[in-house]
Amino acid sequence: MNDSSKFWAAVAASTLLILLDVALIIxxxxxxxxxxxxxVVSLVLIFVPILSxxxxxxxxxxxxxxxxxxxxxxxxxxxxxxxxECRRGFDIGFRVYGYGGISSGSGDxxxxxxxxxxxxxxxxxxxxxxxxxxxxxxxxxxVHDEAETMSVYRALVDxxxxxxPVMTPEESSRxxxxxxxxxxxxxxxxxxxxxxxxxxVAVVMVSGHIDxxxxxxxxxxxxxxxxxxxxxxxxxxxELRDDVDYGMRTGGFGGMxxxxxxxxxxxxxxxxxxxxxxxxxxxxxxxxxxxxxxxxLGDRESTESFYQDLLDRLGTEPISTPAAHPxxxxxxxxxxx
Numbered sequence: 001m002n003d004s005s006k007f008w009a010a011v012a013a014s015t016l017l018i019l020l021d022v023a024l025i026i027x028x029x030x031x032x033x034x035x036x037x038x039x040v041v042s043l044v045l046i047f048v049p050i051l052s053x054x055x056x057x058x059x060x061x062x063x064x065x066x067x068x069x070x071x072x073x074x075x076x077x078x079x080x081x082x083x084x085e086c087r088r089g090f091d092i093g094f095r096v097y098g099y100g101g102i103s104s105g106s107g108d109x110x111x112x113x114x115x116x117x118x119x120x121x122x123x124x125x126x127x128x129x130x131x132x133x134x135x136x137x138x139x140x141x142x143v144h145d146e147a148e149t150m151s152v153y154r155a156l157v158d159x160x161x162x163x164x165p166v167m168t169p170e171e172s173s174r175x176x177x178x179x180x181x182x183x184x185x186x187x188x189x190x191x192x193x194x195x196x197x198x199x200x201v202a203v204v205m206v207s208g209h210i211d212x213x214x215x216x217x218x219x220x221x222x223x224x225x226x227x228x229x230x231x232x233x234x235x236x237x238x239e240l241r242d243d244v245d246y247g248m249r250t251g252g253f254g255g256m257x258x259x260x261x262x263x264x265x266x267x268x269x270x271x272x273x274x275x276x277x278x279x280x281x282x283x284x285x286x287x288x289x290x291x292x293x294x295x296x297l298g299d300r301e302s303t304e305s306f307y308q309d310l311l312d313r314l315g316t317e318p319i320s321t322p323a324a325h326p327x328x329x330x331x332x333x334x335x336x337x
Contacts, residue, residue: 237286274295
């Protein structure tokens with residue numbers, strides 16, 4: 001498997017792992033810390049093949065020029081080489097497709113002089129071999145160090161009798177126009193991608209929903225990444241509170257308006273939450289099995305009204321709970337059964 005195949009295999013594996021990670025956190029099947037661990041591992045996985053990438057390698061033998069680098073694997077008959085130049089530095093332009101490190105790169109590039117061309121080399125090495133082959137295709141490369149690069153250049157000259165320049169001024173002028181067009185396309189695509197990502201993030205941040213309703217024998221809370229259907233006979237007691245420290249989210253949704261999913265705090269431990277962030281009042285439902293669910297409605301008045309309706313549906317009267325929460329709304333109810 002060549003370098004590019006290894007890279008794309010790693011990208012595919014990383015993408016599948018990220019999708020699985022997101023699905024698991026949406027389903028609340030894993031805690032938040034494990035979500036972040038899997039996410040980091042997924043991203044690191046992409047860089048594993050990159051760390052194994054080697055610099056450009058080139059050889060001239062058996063009547064062929066072979067150049068190998070990440071995303072570049074060329075085997076060019078010497079008979080198809082039309083011109084060869086040795087350059088001491090040139091503007092490599094920008095990468096369209098391939099690999100780019102801090103000082104090296106390889107793949108499909110474009111610049112003002114050649115337009116679209118293939119590059120494989122390092123900017124730390126001051127000399128480059130530029131080859132025109134197979135019509136108008138341009139390849140620029142260097143290897144290991146200046147001495148080895150010059151050795152490959154001399155072998156090409158001896159094997160082909162080809163000389164420069166690789167492009168005429170007229171061809172360079174046309175290539176420059178193509179380069180500018182490609183640059184504008186890349187800028188436009190980058191801008192579109194940024195706008196789309198920002199738009200998606202903005203939509204996610206302001207999205208989310210909380211729907212709360214009661215039927216004859218249960219309380220149903222349906223929120224983004226959180227759903228609870230609580231039979232009345234499983235409720236121990238409820239509270240109306242304005243002092244709950246919601247703690248940290250361990251799995252679920254957190255937007256500008258809505259927070260919902262699995263949470264943890266010092267008072268309840270692990271519990272379920274569905275709240276409007278700008279409403280400072282909430283209903284705390286304590287279950288007979290020790291679980292806790294906290295929710296509210298779109299405003300303080302609706303939350304208070306729903307609390308009273310819930311008390312009526314449960315068929316109990318509000319009572320004062322222990323003064324464990326100074327300043328809190330502490331009326332609650334206890335089942336008489």
